[in-house]
Amino acid sequence: MSETTHDATVAMSAPAAPDEGLTARELAAKHGLTVSGARPTLIEYVRQLWDRRHFILAFSRAKLTAQYSQAKLGQLWQVATPLLNAAVYFFIFGLLLEADRGLPREVYIPFLVTGVFVFTFTQSSVMAGVRAISGNLGLVRALHFPRASLPISFALQQLQQLLFSMIVLFAVAVGFGHYPDPSWLLIVPVLVLQFCFNTGLALIMARAGAKTPDLAQLMPFVMRTWMYASGVMFSIPIFLEGKPQWIANVLQWNPAAIYMDLMRFALIDEYDSTYMPDHVWAAAGGWAVLFAIGGFVYFWKAEERYGRG
């Protein structure tokens, strides 16, 4: 029976090597070996991630396709699901609860549908982010790739999902008399900024969810609270009239509300800047940059620890 010693150079039957007597660390250093699974520098990490861009894209598209591959209607559900979603919200909030106070019907319907879709984009990015690492441990423990690929890929999947929803959204907007005009071009920067924000948030949630899988149970409640507080189905300034101004300010400056408002601003002619806080573009950009960079660095800091059971 061999003794396992803590001196790694002793391999029971190995012929004497010139490296005899070196400690493991010295031996490794002498031959230029590096620590397996060590965290790369931030710049190196970004480079690795860039190398994996095709994987990130392919993975997100594969996930998207796999979602409906067993359904008879197949990929048609990509459009049908958001359409049904919008119909349900219209039925409850537009017809039953009449939350449209202060807004004419032809503004309220596109207002509501935009809100639902834009918020769902953030919501599903967060939920996918929480499970990005903890739900893919098999993948993390089998293959090498910068782990940030996973949350980014999931956020990208949600972006593609949103692009399908946009088809429905455009139809609704046109159906209520809001025809395409130059302001529709603003959709592009709004989407880019929101995607950056969502990705950052997904990265943060991915690290938190890897450490505490319980978040997957908790987050739906947090997200629902956030949804109701962000004015998805009502206009914040109109609803909070007469309440202290700071409440409306806090709600309006929250990133979800800002991206929703900007998207409505782009699509609906009557929805002008009186419904939005000042400096709204600066806020949209600020949230995006803050979360994208902060989330990325936060995620990278634990890179070598993902995959521990």
Place this chain on the structure above:
Amino acid sequence: MAEQQQDARIPTVVADDLHIVYRVNGAKTGKGSATAALSRIIKRGEERGVRKVHAVRGVSFVAYRGEAIGLIGSNGSGKSTLLRAIAGLLPAEQGKVYTDGQPSLLGVNAALMNDLTGERNVILGGLAMGMSREEIKERYQEIVDFSGINEKGDFITLPMRTYSSGMAARLRFSIAAAKDHDVLMIDEALATGDRKFQKRSEDRIRELRKEAGTVFLVSHNNKSIRDTCDRVLWLERGELRMDGPTDEVLKEYEKFTGK
């Protein structure tokens, strides 16, 4: 590494007093009820509700270029865990593993999706292993031919969930074996598919071995260990029980398992 003389043995993997610990949530003591979980949280123990499984305990060894090393041991002795730690996929609790380049596990199972066609899985699997789109395009036909999926009709354009388990295993192996590796690790991959395919995959592994610097093989099949490896590490309960030439270790191991 370049300054090494021909006869000197060049280490490719150095494991130094390696410990791996798994943490399992909600498996502490028999009580799995909600009240038990709650009381654990309230009591504030050192790691509440978490049970630790010490899978690898202080393993040290040096692997050299050109070696084929077999890992043996009974079920749950820590072989697969050790492989993953060497590949840098499982963080070490204590100790370190030093490697030359990036060791890779042979296997892409986790990256493949049953709802996608075989075709898309080949691409996805290749990308997941870090191949470029051009490389995959180049090797695509080779992979499909090797797997033999299309021998019985055009199966590669069907979703993988329609494959028989043998067919799926063959495709997985074919994708995984399409890439060349510096330090290659194989976890019982030899036992897939029918006899004909096994033969073919053994040949492919031998090829990969020639190209790779160092090969690790986990198997319960002593014959395939004897055929491919010249050195064997025997793990038992996470400890390195024996490390030496294949014949010597296998003899002891067979005595131990009562064969």
